[in-house]
Amino acid sequence: MLKISAPQIDSLDHLRHILRNLPGPDTAARDAALAREPLLTKPRGALGRLEELAAWLAAWQGRHPPVMDRPAAATFAGNHGVMKHRVSPCPVEVTWQQSKNFAEGGGSINAFCRSTGTEHKTYDIAIDSFTRDFLEGPAMDEDDFVAAFNVGMAAVEAGMSVFCPGEMGIGNTTPASAMAMAIYGGTAEQWTGYGAGAVGPIMERKIRVVAEGVAKHTADSPDAVEIARRLGGRELAAMAGATLSGRLQRVPVLLDGFPCTASAVFLEAFQPGALDHCRISHASAEVGHGMLTERLAQRPLLHLGMRLGEGTGAVLAVHLLRAAVTCHADMATFDEAAVARAER
Amino acid sequence: MLKISAPQIDSLDHLRHILRNLPGPDTAARDAALAREPLLTKPRGALGRLEELAAWLAAWQGRHPPVMDRPAAATFAGNHGVMKHRVSPCPVEVTWQQSKNFAEGGGSINAFCRSTGTEHKTYDIAIDSFTRDFLEGPAMDEDDFVAAFNVGMAAVEAGMSVFCPGEMGIGNTTPASAMAMAIYGGTAEQWTGYGAGAVGPIMERKIRVVAEGVAKHTADSPDAVEIARRLGGRELAAMAGATLSGRLQRVPVLLDGFPCTASAVFLEAFQPGALDHCRISHASAEVGHGMLTERLAQRPLLHLGMRLGEGTGAVLAVHLLRAAVTCHADMATFDEAAVARAER
Numbered sequence: 001m002l003k004i005s006a007p008q009i010d011s012l013d014h015l016r017h018i019l020r021n022l023p024g025p026d027t028a029a030r031d032a033a034l035a036r037e038p039l040l041t042k043p044r045g046a047l048g049r050l051e052e053l054a055a056w057l058a059a060w061q062g063r064h065p066p067v068m069d070r071p072a073a074a075t076f077a078g079n080h081g082v083m084k085h086r087v088s089p090c091p092v093e094v095t096w097q098q099s100k101n102f103a104e105g106g107g108s109i110n111a112f113c114r115s116t117g118t119e120h121k122t123y124d125i126a127i128d129s130f131t132r133d134f135l136e137g138p139a140m141d142e143d144d145f146v147a148a149f150n151v152g153m154a155a156v157e158a159g160m161s162v163f164c165p166g167e168m169g170i171g172n173t174t175p176a177s178a179m180a181m182a183i184y185g186g187t188a189e190q191w192t193g194y195g196a197g198a199v200g201p202i203m204e205r206k207i208r209v210v211a212e213g214v215a216k217h218t219a220d221s222p223d224a225v226e227i228a229r230r231l232g233g234r235e236l237a238a239m240a241g242a243t244l245s246g247r248l249q250r251v252p253v254l255l256d257g258f259p260c261t262a263s264a265v266f267l268e269a270f271q272p273g274a275l276d277h278c279r280i281s282h283a284s285a286e287v288g289h290g291m292l293t294e295r296l297a298q299r300p301l302l303h304l305g306m307r308l309g310e311g312t313g314a315v316l317a318v319h320l321l322r323a324a325v326t327c328h329a330d331m332a333t334f335d336e337a338a339v340a341r342a343e344r
Numbered sequence: 345m346l347k348i349s350a351p352q353i354d355s356l357d358h359l360r361h362i363l364r365n366l367p368g369p370d371t372a373a374r375d376a377a378l379a380r381e382p383l384l385t386k387p388r389g390a391l392g393r394l395e396e397l398a399a400w401l402a403a404w405q406g407r408h409p410p411v412m413d414r415p416a417a418a419t420f421a422g423n424h425g426v427m428k429h430r431v432s433p434c435p436v437e438v439t440w441q442q443s444k445n446f447a448e449g450g451g452s453i454n455a456f457c458r459s460t461g462t463e464h465k466t467y468d469i470a471i472d473s474f475t476r477d478f479l480e481g482p483a484m485d486e487d488d489f490v491a492a493f494n495v496g497m498a499a500v501e502a503g504m505s506v507f508c509p510g511e512m513g514i515g516n517t518t519p520a521s522a523m524a525m526a527i528y529g530g531t532a533e534q535w536t537g538y539g540a541g542a543v544g545p546i547m548e549r550k551i552r553v554v555a556e557g558v559a560k561h562t563a564d565s566p567d568a569v570e571i572a573r574r575l576g577g578r579e580l581a582a583m584a585g586a587t588l589s590g591r592l593q594r595v596p597v598l599l600d601g602f603p604c605t606a607s608a609v610f611l612e613a614f615q616p617g618a619l620d621h622c623r624i625s626h627a628s629a630e631v632g633h634g635m636l637t638e639r640l641a642q643r644p645l646l647h648l649g650m651r652l653g654e655g656t657g658a659v660l661a662v663h664l665l666r667a668a669v670t671c672h673a674d675m676a677t678f679d680e681a682a683v684a685r686a687e688r
Binding site (some may be wrong): 040042046089098101106112303305306307327332336338339340 | 384385386387389390391392393394432433434435437438441442444445448450451452454455456458459460540541629645646647648649650651652656660663664666667670671674675676680681682683684685686
């Protein structure tokens with residue numbers, strides 16, 4: 001079989017061009033899903049959001065019935081120069097150690113992937129080469145950003161049923177908060193949260209770093225793509241690349257918690273509708289996540305108080321998509337099962 | 345291997361005796377789960393409710409680590425004499441037709457069970473012999489109630505990882521509402537909901553039937569067990585039997601939506617703590633369900649706007665328990681993976 005290469009970007013302007021020319025949903029597949037739903041042996045609407053999910057998958061996979069035979073996830077790992085300000089109680093060594101743990105199958109993300117039958121890879125996005133402290137200058141040069149973004153793009157393959165981008169990066173809720181604040185406004189206090197354990201003086205430093213970073217890099221009103229380069233991070237750019245790659249290859253995307261969702265909002269801010277092929281998988285306990293889901297006018301699928309990252313919430317929601325597809329594709333219709341309908 | 349028979353009851357007084365002498369949780373298994381959780385390679389608490397679920401399973405399975413190798417579900421089907429008042433737009437034939445559909449694998453419950461690897465049986469609880477219209481007399485004689493309750497008790501086997509009781513019974517949200525109101529007070533308007541499509545005059549009749557049934561059968565202040573006999577239904581009694589059987593055989597129970605949860609609350613009303621081995625799997629769109637979850641001081645695990653019954657919400661939550669157990673049992677510890685911990 002011919003191997004189709006994943007899409008790549010050459011530059012930020014190339015990314016902007018792609019965002020202005022995104023493919024839309026497959027309306028024929030969506031309409032076929034909507035037409036089948038009321039034929040199934042259950043009261044109309046009785047499966048609630050699962051019915052909407054089946055139609056959404058059909059629309060963005062570009063096929064009816066939708067399938068869930070190849071869910072996939074990736075954990076992108078990177079380190080952050082802002083950690084010199086001690087914005088997290090975790091040592092940066094944990095980024096390497098956990099990446100190794102994931103590669104050996106010992107992490108939460110591995111357990112979730114095993115329990116859902118989801119394939120998983122871990123990507124080292126230049127962990128050794130820390131993303132620049134944004135208080136010293138832009139977090140990434142254009143080449144850095146493009147390279148990281150392209151790693152994410154290449155992680156997604158046409159034919160995957162759904163893709164779950166995840167991250168591992170000690171300190172990365174700091175750039176996530178900074179990007180969210182730069183795009184949506186508000187204060188550093190509103191956008192900055194607990195992360196992996198920021199309390200007391202750590203939290204005070206984290207808020208100050210976010211506030212100063214946003215002030216330093218937004219004075220000239222950069223566009224959303226430029227904000228992602230100046231205030232983001234390598235693994236955050238990679239997740240955004242995977243998210244966009246899904247759109248271009250008809251692979252719907254399940255967004256995870258705060259860093260993952262924050263990594264993607266610049267796409268939507270630059271081009272409204274750019275995240276229509278995405279669903280937010282779970283409501284993270286991280287404070288900024290609820291604000292992001294509101295801005296994106298989405299309701300998370302799961303509400304379990306998780307705040308782990310790695311892609312865990314997204315992979316947990318793979319269950320729900322599989323149940324939705326199994327019902328949609330496999331249930332008997334009223335005619336097939338000779339079941340009477342309600343009188344209306 | 346010796347086949348251990350499932351518990352059975354001889355009479356309502358026997359049921360009362362069992363309820364006054366229920367086995368408690370296995371605190372050693374729970375403590376072992378709580379002791380392992382902080383050793384796993386993730387920030388403390390980062391898996392949210394999944395961590396609590398692992399400890400709950402250990403406590404009520406009576407083993408550590410808990411397992412999810414044999415989830416099981418049953419759909420109990422029965423018909424209702426109150427349907428002569430046309431409290432649902434669905435014809436009663438649907439109870440038979442859907443039971444046949446489930447037996448042939450064509451229902452939503454079958455799709456959910458396939459997608460979660462859950463074994464499933466359908467039980468005909470004397471579908472042909474309608475539960476008596478409670479406006480004419482008690483819904484069941486003691487023998488009727490005991491027989492139905494025992495079918496449910498026998499459906500649960502020691503060694504099942506979790507049990508999901510479900511129902512199919514056109515009209516059964518009417519007795520469910522009546523039982524809930526008789527136990528918790530309030531008005532028929534508060535407890536009576538849409539069911540499979542009650543609107544306009546159907547809803548008006550449904551509310552009137554609930555109000556009159558409760559008034560007729562509660563004037564002499566019967567206990568909760570007697571309320572279940574007078575106002576319930578055969579498949580509702582069977583679900584309650586399965587729920588109690590789980591407690592006696594160390595099989596935790598996932599409660600489904602409104603009829604399922606309403607079928608079980610009399611156990612808790614008679615003996616506080618009787619449902620400690622249960623979790624409410626999902627927040628049904630049926631109006632009375634939220635009131636029941638509040639009374640039971642539980643938070644449902646899923647919030648997907650489902651209102652189908654059959655056990656579907658409970659089986660969908662099997663996913664979450666499996667993910668919780670996979671993480672708890674399989675993840676590496678900090679020491680095993682040589683991952684550093686956060687500085688505290």
